[in-house]
Amino acid sequence: MMKTIPFVAVAAALLSAPCLAQNPGPERLAEVEIRAERVGDGLHVLYGFGGNIAVSLGEQGGLIVDSQFPELVPKIRAAIRELGGDEINFGINTHWHYDHADGNQRFGPEGVWFISQTDSRERMSVDKFIDPLTRPAFDQPAYPPAALPIVTFDNRMQLHFNGERIDLLHFGPAHTAGDAAVFFRGHNAVHMGDIFTPGGYPYVDSNSGGDLDGMIAFCRAVLAELDEDAIVIPGHGAISTYADLVRFTEMLQSVRDRIAELIAAGASLEQIIAAEPTAAWDDIYGGDKVRFIDRAYSTLSR
Template sequence: MKKLLFALFLITSLVSPAQNRLDNLEIITHEVTQNVYMLEGSGGNILIQVGESEVVMIDSQYAALSDKIKKEIARITDKPLTYLINTHYHGDHTGGNENFNTDKVTLIAHANVLNRLTENGKNENFLPEKVIEEEFELSLVDENDLIIHVHHAHTDGDSFIYLTKNNVVHMGDVFFNGRYPFIDLDSGGSISGYITAQKRVLNTINEETKIVPGHGALASYNDLATYIPMLVDLKAQIQKEISDGKNRKEVAKNNSITKKYDALGFGDGFVSSERIRTTIYDSLILETKDK
């Protein structure tokens, strides 16, 4: 009995802080344009697009935050939600899907998002009804949203969404503004695909485009344009380490590889300096095996 009570206490002590954190968390709204808003809470940034007669939502964060997110959307507009788009399948971007996916809402995502959510046992209300393969144009009354799939970047099911009239793009986790990216190698991501995806976005938008990243502050064209060379540099340095016969542990300990970017705070986020070095190392080794 004492062991059971201790186990229950341990579980409660581990769960309660996380739950309390979400209970006390405030959803912060940033106006991107007159009709577009970025909602910052816990997990991936949400984009809300208010059209002439409807609302488009991109990503849904965690289920525990859905009521707070709904209240914040209601504060912004009383127009109905008609489309929910997922940038990829991770739970901090899709956790609230079933709380927003009513009979009046169409959930859109790449085919691999459907596959991975299904594999994870998610119910029907959690899953996209409209599945895209490469590109899809969502035609609204007063806007055209381009949903474009990028291959093997953060995962194997990433899409970025470009709001052409408002000139805003939501990049999902293909961009972590001001911090090193999390590249999910176990879900089909890769450093080469990540760089290619960012270049694809940069070639799609223009210098006036406002960028909603998956994580971090609202960004600009220049933020992305200067981020890409960093990744290219890290990839080249680590590729040289591999060519010189260095192993994973040696690359992990080599602080000089990321020193310049560590000084700018890139290693202060979810992905540490050591982790980005090992992630890129692992990705390059996998790419070599796949050739």
């Protein structure tokens, strides 16, 4: 059952965007509203502009996974109040990219304590750049101290909050070098950030330690933690299933093997793109296959 908070078309268009939603600027963000979808009692997903936000609400307070943009924080808080929540006590960043973490810059000074994988905090604390390939590379400036995670973990961490165990797991480089999968064990659900993008081919940020083989290994490790009835929350796009994640992982492996075969035969990037190694999956994932092939090539040819 879905509880909907009205939102405009500009936000709806981004629900299936695979990753790195472009910062639209304050004027366009002013038009965005928030939609909420129920996962289970006390657990919802908020869609707006940027990465999907998971929200845990209960007797102990509120916890969010990812934070979108500072301009949207008042609307995110209002949406949480509509769901019966009040204060947000903790936040978890699945990774450091701005469309998942820029909201830290408002939530943090307002008292939310953030948690991330160690590498993600390190990248948030210094000036970085992102090269999405589909548009010019751009800077992501260092966050102020109040916006940085105050707790980090290397591979595994547990929280006990609102009556369930929440596991934060890192299985090595994937979308970036510092991704976290967030398991809500009481709801049989996981938020995977941009490791899993059911609406399109993923972006492997090889400039930030991302790795295609690592993404495949990460997906398999997450599947091993789940049962077939699990709910999978992607970084962007609709709430998905275990079977959706299985299919996504099969796609990654299939494309990886084809590109590796072409590299071994001496093919250039241009020749690999022309060979269409994603052809068997384009009807399902569409999107920017050239960027996916480019980033896959960059990691497999290191």
